[in-house]
Amino acid sequence: MKLLGLARIASIPVAIGSLFALAQPVSASTSVDNSGFYDHQIIEYQATPEVTSSPHAAQLISHGNVVYHIVGANGTTPAVQCARLFAALPNDASSCNVLNFIPTEVGYAGGAWNLQIFHWNxxxxxxxxxxxDDILAAVAAGKGTLEVTATLVRCPVINFAALR
Known part of the structure; x- marks a missing residue:
């Protein structure tokens, strides 16, 4: 049980580190596109993480927007989580994340997403x-757990016209 806890703790800096590694200043000449998922479809976005005072503060500031990072029991993202993204957009960086809202969706609050990490058991x-919904169903089925962090990610979604 302690080993599982250590893997969980170790995954937080990895998840945040991967977001920081992908974060670039947003400008026409220097931005780097990242790929992820929204409602089973591939999206592109730009991510800039920042840490709040607590997980509760991050949830309040994000107004229900969540970016889910997926990790295996070993603390790294499973290859199956990234395979379709890398095949479709080989030139995009990716943390293989999942967004729960995009612009134009009812309920979208804009601004930032709270980073939550799904850990496969x-x-x-x-x-x-x-x-x-897949992530929440996996939690409900006992396949993994969800960790709420104090990290907010500002990730303007780009190239989502086909999802409107």
């Missing part, structure tokens, strides 16, 4: 989770 074979 040991002994469970990971599958692609590409919609927030």
């Amino acid at each position: 040991p002994g469970i074979n990971p599958v692609e989770l590409s919609k927030d």
Whole structure:
């Protein structure tokens, strides 16, 4: 049980680090596109993380917007989570994340997303989770747990016209 806790704690800096590694100043000449999922579809966005005082503060500031990061029992993102993204957009960086809202969707509050990390339980074979409902269903089925962090991610969604 302690080993699982250590893997969980170790995954937080990895998740935040991958977001910081992808974060670039947003400008026409220097921005880097990132790929992820929304409602089983591939999207592109630009991510800039910032840390709040607490997970509760991050949830309040994000107004219900969540970016889910998926990790296996070993603390790294399973290859199956990224396979479709890398095949479709090989030149995009990716943390293989899932957004629960995009602009134009009813309920979208704009601004920032609260980083929440889904941890696959040991002994469970990971599958692609590409919609927030899939993640919440996996938690409800006991396949993994969800960790709410104090990290906000500002990730303007780009190239989502086909989803409108």
